[in-house]
Amino acid sequence: MGSLDQTPTSLLQDLKVTAINKTAISPKEKKERRWMFLSNIDKVLNFDVETVTFFQTTTRLSREEVISKLSSAIESVLGMYDFQAGRLGVNPADCRLAIDCNASGVKFCVAESDLTLEELGNLEYPNPAFRQLVAEKNGYEVAELGDAPLTTFQVTWFKCGGFALGICNNHVTFDGLSFRTFLCNIAAMAADRPLAFLPCNDRHLLAARSPPQVTFEHAELMPLPPDSTSLFDMLAPDLRRYHLFHLAPDTISDLKSRCQKETKKKNPTSFNVVLSSDALCEQGKDHIYTVAFAMDIRRRLNPPLPNEYAGNAILTAYASASLVELETAPFGLLVDRVHEGAEKMTDAYVRSVVDWGETNIGVPHGDVLISSWWKLGFDDVEYPWGKPIYSCPVADPKRDIVLLLPSIKFDKGVNCLIPLKDDCVEKFKQLFTNT
Known part of the structure; x- marks a missing residue:
């Protein structure tokens, strides 16, 4: 692939x-x-x-x-x-x-x-x-x-x-x-x-409503102990190392064309396709596999937040499928699931999440968490000394987060930075190639 x-x-x-x-x-x-x-x-x-x-x-x-x-x-x-x-x-x-x-x-x-x-x-x-x-x-x-x-x-x-x-x-x-x-x-x-x-x-x-009105179940959030203050408080150190996989623009286009034949959504986004291709797992056959991904909510609210909102306007959407489905169902099925997960993020759902956080301390929960830096545009910022060659996070594999990053070639491809245990690398390569 x-x-x-x-x-x-x-x-x-x-x-x-x-x-x-x-x-x-x-x-x-x-x-x-x-x-x-x-x-x-x-x-x-x-x-x-x-x-x-x-x-x-x-x-x-x-x-x-x-x-x-x-x-x-x-x-x-x-x-x-x-x-x-x-x-x-x-x-x-x-x-x-x-x-x-x-x-x-x-x-x-x-x-x-x-x-x-x-x-x-x-x-x-x-x-x-x-x-x-x-x-x-x-x-x-x-x-x-x-x-x-x-x-x-x-x-x-x-x-x-x-x-x-x-x-x-x-x-x-x-x-x-x-x-x-x-x-x-x-x-x-x-x-x-x-x-x-x-x-x-x-x-x-x-801000949360008063009183809080939690009107949805929020399976994407895991409650933490009262003394926890950060997303990473409960993540234990693990022996993982980041591995870099590249998806070229032609590959992404091919996957989108394939999805148009297999999915209910006529025009699957590049993000949904790439995210789906990374949702490969190490669990057992009966395991329900959940991929959680950060979503911008500015346009999801009514009225929308200003584009210039200076703060955190991101929440976690999620999609789930069994390993059997991932192995046997059309690739477009997972793309559909990702799309459906994103579509849940309505104004009412966002307000419910915010209100849930008024009485709970919780963090995104899933088998894999995906954070996309792919289209943030840090490389496009024009400084008086010129545009950057490249911009990237300093990655910490102990945080167990898949990062989607732009290609240094500026070819609209995407780099998938994936933390893997040493004994899972070859299996992941095989799954990634055969998707």
């Missing part, structure tokens, strides 16, 4: 990174201190997401100019995103997790590597060592609350003149779409252009 396992046989362990400078950037325009409400969707996403974006050597600007423009842009943009410069805490007014918008600032670091970009190898495979390109939060002294900044930035220069921009941000601040909007605004400010988007910072748009 697609290209088989493209996992590198060996990975660099040491990127030879040396820190040069570290500082804090606070909003240029100070606003009145406030507590920012976090929705029940935001609250469960209390963990860090690390992203690395690579840029070619630029002759447009010197190193000093890149650093100056980027830091100045961040300073300006933080005036519109005052919560980004704040700190997590508990609002004394209602004892909820919230953001203290106290203008303490974000961390900004500059570093250099003794390597060239070429020496990093295949950028499409998120080497765990890429974490060295992201500034750590630990040990950083901050004002007032004394806890870590919500966001850090690190610019790392390579010997060839190229550089990487590593960003670590707490997921309570943004989902993928609002993070891209944030990056677009930084790029606009750095290029002395007007703000690209005016962010909507009102998280009350996704």
Whole structure:
């Protein structure tokens, strides 16, 4: 079907990174201190997401100019995103997790590597060592609350003149779409252009109803103990390693054509087809296999959320099938199931999930969780020093999440980054090939 396992046989362990400078950037325009409400969707996403974006050597600007423009842009943009410069805490007014918008600032670091970009190898495979390109939060002294900044930035220069921009941000601040909007605004400010988007910072748009009205069963959510605060609190370390599989555009088109013959839906989306092709399992014949996937809910609400909503507007949809069905039924069956799972995400269903979170702490539950970075468009952001070569997360195989990532070739293909136990790799390759 697609290209088989493209996992590198060996990975660099040491990127030879040396820190040069570290500082804090606070909003240029100070606003009145406030507590920012976090929705029940935001609250469960209390963990860090690390992203690395690579840029070619630029002759447009010197190193000093890149650093100056980027830091100045961040300073300006933080005036519109005052919560980004704040700190997590508990609002004394209602004892909820919230953001203290106290203008303490974000961390900004500059570093250099003794390597060239070429020496990093295949950028499409998120080497765990890429974490060295992201500034750590630990040990950083901050004002007032004394806890870590919500966001850090690190610019790392390579010997060839190229550089990487590593960003670590707490997921309570943004989902993928609002993070891209944030990056677009930084790029606009750095290029002395007007703000690209005016962010909507009102998280009350996704507040629970009073009293809560849970009108659906939510099998996609697993309740956690009361003292849990994050999606990954209950995930135990496992011996898995990420493997990279590529689906070329022609392969995706062939699968869509095949589905049009087999499925009730006339025009299956590329996402549904790709997600279905990754839903291959290791369980027994009687097992009901569930694939859970993140969905943008902005257009699912009535009235819809603004496209510029700055926060987490994602929920988990799911599809289920037995292993027997996966092995014997037409491929289009699974695509139908994925489509039906997505169609359940109505305004009433979204409100029910949010209300469920008012009295429960729960996380997405399934045999496999799929997160798509495929069409977020981080690679399309136009900075004054040019567009990125590639942008990817720093992947952690212990989190047991399948990642869909764009191809570095910009050919509309998709890379499937899949955490597998060593004894399951060959079986998965066979299933993946025969789909």
